[in-house]
Structure formats: C-alpha cells, structure tokens
Amino acid sequence: MTIHIGAAPGDIAETVLMPGDPYRAKWAAERYLQDCRLVNEVRGMLGYTGTWRGKPVTIHGSGMGMPSLSIYANELIRDYGARTLVRIGSCGAMQDHIELRDVIVAMTASAVSTPSRGIFREMNFAPCADWGLLRAAVAAAEARGARVHVGGIHSSDVFYDERPDLGEQLSRHGVLAVEMEAAELYTVAARHGARALAVLTVSDHLITHAALPSEDRERGFGEMVEIALEAALGTE
Ligand SMILES: O=P(O)(O)O[C@H]1O[C@H](CO)[C@@H](O)[C@H]1O
Numbered sequence: 001m002t003i004h005i006g007a008a009p010g011d012i013a014e015t016v017l018m019p020g021d022p023y024r025a026k027w028a029a030e031r032y033l034q035d036c037r038l039v040n041e042v043r044g045m046l047g048y049t050g051t052w053r054g055k056p057v058t059i060h061g062s063g064m065g066m067p068s069l070s071i072y073a074n075e076l077i078r079d080y081g082a083r084t085l086v087r088i089g090s091c092g093a094m095q096d097h098i099e100l101r102d103v104i105v106a107m108t109a110s111a112v113s114t115p116s117r118g119i120f121r122e123m124n125f126a127p128c129a130d131w132g133l134l135r136a137a138v139a140a141a142e143a144r145g146a147r148v149h150v151g152g153i154h155s156s157d158v159f160y161d162e163r164p165d166l167g168e169q170l171s172r173h174g175v176l177a178v179e180m181e182a183a184e185l186y187t188v189a190a191r192h193g194a195r196a197l198a199v200l201t202v203s204d205h206l207i208t209h210a211a212l213p214s215e216d217r218e219r220g221f222g223e224m225v226e227i228a229l230e231a232a233l234g235t236e
C-alpha cells in the first residue's frame with residue numbers, strides 16, 4: 001500500500017491504462033478485462049486489475065490535472081513496478097479538421113508548467129511519447145479504420161481558460177488538442193525509464209464549441225480503450 005493506493009503488492013500489473021475519470025476506469029475494466037477485480041478505492045480513485053487476451057493489465061484513474069496524475073504515476077511506477085502507462089483521456093480539439101470522437105495520439109505535450117518543472121530550471125524539457133507505443137497505437141487505430149490524428153497536444157493547468165491568446169498561438173503552431181495530464185505522465189515515465197503514451201478522444205471542440213455529454217466521456221470511448229490495449233499489450 002502507498003499513501004494514495006490501497007492495492008497490495010503484486011495487485012498492480014506492469015501495464016496500466018490511466019483515464020482521468022475513475023468511473024471511466026470502472027466502465028473500461030468491466031467491459032474489456034477478464035477476471036477483473038477492484039484493487040484501489042482510496043479517495044474514490046478506482047483501480048481495477050484483470051487480464052486482456054490473457055495478459056495482466058490495470059486500469060486506474062489519475063484524477064484531473066497534472067498534480068493528481070503525478071501522484072498516481074509516481075506511486076504506480078516507483079512502488080508497484082508499473083512499466084507501461086497509457087493515458088486514455090478526453091480532449092478538446094484545437095484544429096478545424098478534427099471532429100468530435102476523433103482519436104488523438106500524442107507525440108509530445110506542451111505545457112506552461114508541470115509538477116516536474118522545478119527539476120529542469122532554465123531548460124524547457126520536451127515531454128515525448130514512447131516511440132514503440134506510439135507506433136503500435138497508430139497501427140492499431142489505422143487497422144480499425146479510426147479517424148486518428150498524430151501530433152503535439154497541450155497539457156493545460158486549467159479547464160476554464162482565461163488566456164485564449166495562448167491557445168491561438170498553439171493552434172497556429174499545429175497543436176492538435178488540449179487536455180490536462182500527458183506532459184507530466186511523459187516526464188515522470190521518462191525519469192523512471194518507463195514507457196508512456198496518451199491516446200485521447202475528442203470530447204469537445206474549441207473552435208466550433210461542439211461538445212459531448214458527460215455520460216459519453218465516461219462510457220462512450222471504447223475505440224480509444226481498444227487502441228490503448230492493443231498498443232500496450234498487443235505487441236509484447
Ligand atoms: O477525460 P479525462 O481523462 O479526465 O481528461 C480530460 O478531462 C478532464 C477535464 O474535463 C481533464 O482531466 C482532461 O485532461
């Protein structure tokens with residue numbers, strides 16, 4: 001057990017899928033895993049471990065925002081031995097050609113700051129995805145005919161953005177979408193020699209203001225989960 005995870009040693013698989021929403025973790029675990037059991041519910045941050053195609057996998061919530069994700073990623077890697085962490089999240093599209101429910105695979109994540117920012121002092125560290133996971137996720141997405149976009153995203157500290165000028169500059173520089181965790185996930189994973197990737201589903205559009213309801217954000221993103229499972233486990 002750690003401060004924030006009640007799982008016993010050995011209860012967490014080396015491969016962990018991490019949605020922000022703990023109820024998306026429950027939905028995905030019950031839908032996709034065999035022999036799935038609850039391994040954590042401290043603070044309501046649900047985590048489940050089971051198997052997918054016979055391979056062990058944990059699906060564990062990260063909470064919203066990088067400080068929350070950072071706690072879980074650190075404990076999962078350092079205390080439970082997680083080696084592959086794939087975020088399965090929602091995001092807001094920042095380009096005209098992207099549509100609701102499209103899948104985004106994040107090569108890199110720009111951020112004003114991350115909980116790891118202090119380590120780098122004057123350096124602007126560039127958090128990046130694990131290449132093998134990224135390649136496998138894109139292959140899985142293309143094989144199923146998903147509408148998939150691969151590129152940079154923005155990991156924001158805020159959902160309600162008071163700096164539209166910043167988003168405009170990022171859109172202008174080709175950033176595909178905004179979410180709130182990937183930059184710290186990539187940074188923590190890199191620090192500990194683990195593999196990380198974010199596979200996201202577009203839940204709302206910052207240009208058109210189209211948006212999906214919260215029920216879809218909890219239970220409507222099966223394609224993303226399947227792509228993440230295939231990327232993390234299908235190639236091992
Ligand atoms: O759907 P999840 O994975 O929570 O991700 C996105 O949704 C939350 C904001 O509504 C933030 O956590 C953001 O990153």
Ligand SMILES: O=c1cc[nH]c(=O)[nH]1
Pocket residue numbers: 090091092093159178179180203204206
């Ligand atoms: O962080 C997020 C997630 C979805 N949509 C947004 O606009 N921001």
